[in-house]
Amino acid sequence: MDRVAIIGASMTTFGDRDAWVRELLAEAGDAALRDAGVEGDDLDHLYVSNMASGEFEGQTGVPNALAHDLGALGAYTQRVDQTSASGGAGIYAAWxxxxxxxxxxxxxxxxxxxTHKTTGEATDVIASLTHPVEYKHGVTLPSFAGLTARKYLDEYDAPRESLGKVAVKNHRNGVDNPHAQFRKEVDLETVLDSPIVADPLRLYDFCPITDGSAALLFCPESVAEEYADDYVVVSGIGGAxxxxxVHEREDPTTMQGVVESSEIAYEMADRGPEDVDFAELHDMFTILEFLQSEDLGFFEKGEGWKAVEEGVTERDGDLPINTSGGLKSKGHPLGASGVAQAYELYVQLLGDAGDRQVEGDVGLACNVGGFGNCVTTTILEQP
Amino acid sequence: MDRVAIIGASMTTFGDRDAWVRELLAEAGDAALRDAGVEGDDLDHLYVSNMASGEFEGQTGVPNALAHDLGALGAYTQRVDQTSASGGAGIYAAWxxxxxxxxxxxxxxxxxxxTHKTTGEATDVIASLTHPVEYKHGVTLPSFAGLTARKYLDEYDAPRESLGKVAVKNHRNGVDNPHAQFRKEVDLETVLDSPIVADPLRLYDFCPITDGSAALLFCPESVAEEYADDYVVVSGIGGAxxxxxVHEREDPTTMQGVVESSEIAYEMADRGPEDVDFAELHDMFTILEFLQSEDLGFFEKGEGWKAVEEGVTERDGDLPINTSGGLKSKGHPLGASGVAQAYELYVQLLGDAGDRQVEGDVGLACNVGGFGNCVTTTILEQP
Known part of the structure; x- marks a missing residue:
């Protein structure tokens, strides 16, 4: 079967942007089209990954607005929502x-x-994705993260510092990403002394509230070279x-959706975790980077923290994780994040990652919706 | 290529339901699974067509909730939103x-x-899909409909009564649909004397605000007979x-999205409008039934109204339209409507439509988002 190629990609600067989502989408969409020299009216389908433009801005129907803004009249359009995994779900839909x-x-x-909402307001919108019974008891995603982190540290004898080192690493990577929200190193002391949000997690264990957009352009591999000298292929993709x-899970430190979605993606790509050269993981909270790095099969259960302590996931380590800075330092505009993960893989695979460039032919992205309620895993490779 | 089959279908009663969307989705989803004897954990993918659970109920992440309620853990889930065409977009995603x-x-x-919202509140949520410039000037979808109806009547010398006859016909059909919101005939006088909403359109030219859900179960045709003695195939589908x-359209009485989406669907099915035996059109407003019946190629431009006057679109006519009662009498729960259109084709093709049964092997559904901003056309056939 003809594989699916990505022939163009872009992302806007992430952060506090003086623009509505429509404008952000048009900025990234237009840049991805130009990246491949494709016009809006060449598009057959146009997907928009977005969780909550209605709740955040009182504006719905944004895919139609974007089709208009990009001159893509006639293209079929649709919004893809899978909460914070909307971006990965969009990749699956496009594929x-x-x-x-x-x-x-x-x-x-x-x-x-x-960012026009307060952190509390934004957290409330996101919390509306939780189960009503848990929501009624005041659960938010940060509270789940705190409980899970406590259990993980206890169960696997991991030091609190190891979580902080995820933040330190990802902030360091973000410094070299011109699109990142925070281009600022932080030291371990700053992380460990920051205000408690959900014990044991502190302010620097959390990603920020962010505005931003990212875009990818897909076509059959058989025609990719007509548009682009360099392109990448989606060799594997899966969702679960x-x-x-959440409280019904047998083991809260295992994200079953990560396990199952990656099994599907690995099988399709005929790859295993040992083949992955670098990865973008969904570090909405530092603890999630540990869980995913284990549930994807990179490290044994309970040993993800050791990989961070030993520098394995640094840019000069054996398996660089979140070279982009991750959600932690790059920022987390919900619908954009999964798309921006794949953008990072794309520029790394094409050798266009500048000061943060790492080596490798196979990249993996894991995008998590809710607290692992739905997950997509995508493997991109050089053709 | 193996075609895509529909092996199970269901819809809930539409109307004023004392249930949240989660419960409605589970009711229809469970019934469709039982229709085919399939279990929740047999599902690979689970799509939810829904425009605005966040705005209407403060509840997001409903696909994850539904996966939970149906015992479909492990299935990949995603929400499909294309405003009032979310149902048709969901069919396209599932296909x-x-x-x-x-x-x-x-x-x-x-x-x-x-229905827990007032008509004004619900209309406001829907109006948030319009272009901001038009929205700021107070546009709602009913106001577009009024302007378009006036232009149509003027341009094609159509009598006001012809619009009313759409409502009369569809209410008559709804009487025989046990799932319809209004199972009540109305006479032409009642329609023509009802309060003006957007001149020349009156109350009975509009569909109601509705709660409800509908479901379809898809698999490759090659395995359909393992699950169902009777099934239908998606022979053609397209979106545009x-x-x-809206005010930039060259001819407001032509819905270009209907023209283009149907061209794609006809080509894929190797069919033309002359092959269609019955159709479900998106009669959110009576005028839309005329426009679609012309833009789908059933009748010449400006002659859709004559077909209604001459009884062609009645159940005993040459081309029955909206045998289900249409959105007008069956009701219009946004995300459900496109799915319920296909449900009607399914039961008609299987000969299960009871008192409203018509003859034919080829059915077409046209689902319109916004004011024709995005449209999907689906053709279902007996295998």
Whole structure:
């Protein structure tokens, strides 16, 4: 079967942006089209990954607005929502559109506008994705993260410092990412002394509230060279859910959706975790980088923290994780994040990552919705 | 290529339901699974068509909740939003999931809970899909409909009564649909004397605010007989946009998205409008039934109204339209409507439509988002 190629990509600067989501989507979408020399009216399908433009801005129908702004009249448009994994879900939708033969040119643009809301307001919108029973008891995603981190540290004798080192590493990477929200190193003391949010997690264990957008352009590999000298292929992709009621999980330190979605992606790519050269993981909270690095099969259960302590996941380590700075320092505009993860893999695979460039032919991105309620795993490779 | 089959379908009663969207989705989803004897954990993919559970109920992440409620843990889930065409977009997503090989068993459930809001509040949520410039000037979808109806009547010398006859016909059909919100005939006088909403359109030219859900179960045709004695196939499907700024359209009485999406669907099915035996059109406003019946190629431009006057679109006519009662009498729970259109085609094709049964092997559904901003057209056939 003809594989699906990505022939263009872009992301906007992430951070506090003086622009509505429509404008952010158009900025990234237009840049991805220009990256490949494709016009809006060449698009067959146009997908928008976005969780909550209605709740954040009182604006719905943004895919139609984007089709208009990009001159993509006639293209089929649709919004893809899978909460904080909307971006990864958008990649899956775009992949399916090309793999099914429905589209020969699909643009995916993910984006969210959040910073005009207070952190409390934004957290409330996000918490509306939790199970009503848990929500009624005041649960938010940060509170789940605190409980899970406590259990992980206890169960695997991991030091609190190891979590802090995830933040330190990802901030260091973010310094070299011109699109990152925070381009500022932090030291371990700053992280460990920052205010408690959900014990044992502190302010620097959390990603920020962010505005931003990112875009990817897909077509069948058989025609990719007509548009781009360099391109990458989606060699594997899969998605899976876990229980929506988080307290029903047998082992809260295992994200079953990560395990199952990656199994599907590995099988499709005919790859295993040992083949992955670098990865973008969903470090909405530092603890999640440990869990995913284990559930993806990179490290044994309970040993993800040791990899961070030993520098394995640094840019000069054996398996660099979150070279982009991750959600932690790059920022987390919900619908954009999964798309921006793949953007990082794309520029790394093409050798365009500048000061943060690492070596490798196979990159993996893991995008987590809710608290692992739904996950997509994507493997990108050089052709 | 292996075609995509629909092996199970269901819809809930539409109307004023004492249930949240989660419950409505579970009700329809469970019934569709039982229709085919399939278990929740047999599902590879699970799509939810829903426009605005966040705005209507303060609840997001409903696909994850539904996966939980149906015992479909492990299935990949995602929400599909294309405003009032979310249902048709969901059919397209489900079709792509099977046609691409990503899924061998996909459940689509569309639903919306709206009646706990006032008509004004619900209309406001829907109006948030319009272009900001038009929205700021107070535009709502009913106001677009009024302007378009006036132009149509003037341009094609159509009598006001012809619009009323759409409502009369669809209410008559709804009487025989046990799931319809209004099972009540109305006479032409009642329609023509009802209060003006957007001149020349009156109350009975509009669909109601509705709660409800509908579901379809998809798999490759090659395995359909393992699950169901009777099934239908998706022989053609396509989607397309029109300008998001409605006042930029060259001819407001032509819905370009209907024209283009149907061209794609006809080509894929190797069919033309003359092959269609019955159709479900998006009669959110009576005028839309005329426009679509022309833009789909059933009748010449400006002659859709004559077909209604002459009884062609009645159940005993040559081309029955909206045998279900249409959105007008069946109701219009946004995310459910496109799915429920296909449900009607399914039961008609299987000969299960009871008192409203018509003859034919080929059915077409046209689902319109916004004011034609994005449209999907689906053709279902007996295998």
């Amino acid at each position: 399916q559109s090309v793999a099914s033969g429905a589209s020969e040119m699909t643009l995916l643009v993910g984006g969210e506008k959040m 859910t876990d229980t929506h009621v | 792509q999931s099977v046609a691409s090989g990503a899924s061998e068993m996909t459940l689509l459930v569309g639903g919306e809970k709206m 946009t029109d300008t998001h700024v």
